[in-house]
Amino acid sequence: MKHSVKTAMEASMEAGMEAGMETESMLDATMLDARIDDALRAASHAAPAPELAQRIVLRLESAAVEDRAGRFRWPRVLVPAAGCAAVALLMVAGMRMHERAQAGAKSAMTSRTETVAAVPGEAVPETDAEEATARRASARNAEEDGAGLKARGSKYAARRVSRPVRQTFPDNYPLTHQERLLVQLAKTVNPAELQMLNPVYRAAQEAKEDAAFEAYLHSSAAASDSSTATNATPAKNQNNVQATQASQAETPQAETSQEGTTL
Amino acid sequence: MTVAEGQLLRWMEAGADAVASDPAAAYAVDVAALATEYSAILYRVAFSVLRNAVDAEDAVQETFLRVLRHREKLGDIQDMRVWLVRIVWNQALDRKRRQKAMPLEDEAAQLMGAVASGELRADAALIAAQGQARILQAIDCLPRKEREVLLLSAMEELATAEMAAVLGVTESSVRSRLFRARQRLRERLQISEGRRRG
Numbered sequence: 001m002k003h004s005v006k007t008a009m010e011a012s013m014e015a016g017m018e019a020g021m022e023t024e025s026m027l028d029a030t031m032l033d034a035r036i037d038d039a040l041r042a043a044s045h046a047a048p049a050p051e052l053a054q055r056i057v058l059r060l061e062s063a064a065v066e067d068r069a070g071r072f073r074w075p076r077v078l079v080p081a082a083g084c085a086a087v088a089l090l091m092v093a094g095m096r097m098h099e100r101a102q103a104g105a106k107s108a109m110t111s112r113t114e115t116v117a118a119v120p121g122e123a124v125p126e127t128d129a130e131e132a133t134a135r136r137a138s139a140r141n142a143e144e145d146g147a148g149l150k151a152r153g154s155k156y157a158a159r160r161v162s163r164p165v166r167q168t169f170p171d172n173y174p175l176t177h178q179e180r181l182l183v184q185l186a187k188t189v190n191p192a193e194l195q196m197l198n199p200v201y202r203a204a205q206e207a208k209e210d211a212a213f214e215a216y217l218h219s220s221a222a223a224s225d226s227s228t229a230t231n232a233t234p235a236k237n238q239n240n241v242q243a244t245q246a247s248q249a250e251t252p253q254a255e256t257s258q259e260g261t262t263l
Numbered sequence: 264m265t266v267a268e269g270q271l272l273r274w275m276e277a278g279a280d281a282v283a284s285d286p287a288a289a290y291a292v293d294v295a296a297l298a299t300e301y302s303a304i305l306y307r308v309a310f311s312v313l314r315n316a317v318d319a320e321d322a323v324q325e326t327f328l329r330v331l332r333h334r335e336k337l338g339d340i341q342d343m344r345v346w347l348v349r350i351v352w353n354q355a356l357d358r359k360r361r362q363k364a365m366p367l368e369d370e371a372a373q374l375m376g377a378v379a380s381g382e383l384r385a386d387a388a389l390i391a392a393q394g395q396a397r398i399l400q401a402i403d404c405l406p407r408k409e410r411e412v413l414l415l416s417a418m419e420e421l422a423t424a425e426m427a428a429v430l431g432v433t434e435s436s437v438r439s440r441l442f443r444a445r446q447r448l449r450e451r452l453q454i455s456e457g458r459r460r461g
Binding site: 028029032033035036038039040041042043044045046048049052053055056057059060061063064 | 327331448449452
């Protein structure tokens with residue numbers, strides 16, 4: 001009996017303890033919930049600093065002003081930028097033109113060398129006039145036969161066609177026959193022939209030749225007159241022979257002068 | 264009339280011609296009116312995430328500047344309050360992500376400064392603030408979705424539907440997340456309390 005009462009008392013005590021623990025845990029949970037709510041409320045119910053709205057409005061006002069000013073900022077930046085770009089373009093174009101002009105001058109200076117390098121088998125012209133004539137003729141041939149150029153694939157020839165011929169002084173017209181003779185004469189460098197180009201010297205030589213011819217005529221006329229009388233005096237015949245020999249000695253000089261005139 | 268409303272009125276009067284001719288100025292006036300109306304709740308939302316007065320104010324100002332930049336969308340907004348809360352919420356989360364973890368003492372000091380505690384003495388207020396800071400740090404350790412719901416639920420102005428709109432989820436998921444968040448937080452707090460006592 002005692003044992004049963006004791007057991008019942010223990011059971012009731014255990015039940016009471018469990019109930020107390022549950023109550024305590026419920027109280028703890030409620031307290032925790034309250035503490036969580038307090039913490040969240042503290043975090044979310046913070047009072048904003050005074051005049052927050054006024055500061056925001058002021059900030060918005062300045063932002064709106066900046067926005068209005070920003071609409072005219074691009075043109076203010078773009079106009080000088082466009083001007084600078086235009087100036088830079090002009091400078092670049094000017095430099096290009098200058099470089100082209102310099103390159104044209106250089107190509108005119110080195111055109112002879114290029115021509116030699118372009119056509120290895122071609123005869124090398126000796127004078128500027130001949131070179132110009134040959135270049136023009138080859139350019140004309142190239143223009144007439146562009147397909148031939150392409151077929152040949154010579155980049156030198158294409159360059160020669162595309163490059164404009166620069167005007168030079170004296171002009172590159174072909175020489176006349178007399179000019180060629182003069183050039184040939186200048187190359188031989190014979191002083192006697194060169195002297196014949198002097199009109200004074202030439203006139204003197206011609207006068208001398210005329211005089212020798214006249215003397216020869218007179219002497220031959222005198223010889224014919226005296227031949228009639230030769231039969232009478234052999235001494236006269238001997239004089240005539242001497243005169244003939246003298247005239248024959250002068251003849252080679254006259255021949256050389258005749259050659260000079262023919263030239 | 265509040266100071267901000269007076270400022271808004273002065274601005275409108277001073278720039279009446281400009282406001283009439285310039286749509287940007289008119290939009291600015293609209294945004295200023297929104298700032299006057301919603302700056303307090305937006306500040307509280309930002310403070311609940313950032314727990315720093317300066318950062319919260321910066322987040323609110325940035326929010327209204329964003330609104331001003333996207334002012335052409337103002338006409339399409341149905342619920343202006345939820346839209347603004349969503350903007351400031353994302354803004355605050357971005358800032359929070361960039362911030363380093365705040366020490367407990369600093370957080371308690373921020374809470375003491377933010378909460379008006381005229382009823383408590385200084386030492387009691389400090390103890391209370393430290394307890395609250397401990398709970399808030401435990402909230403920060405919760406999973407992201409549960410943490411966000413719990414923080415937003417503290418806003419008494421926001422209904423469950425508005426919270427769902429801000430977070431972009433359904434109302435039922437808001438409720439379930441909120442239940443799980445509180446349960447998990449209780450368990451963690453009990454464990455930490457037991458460790459401190461034991």
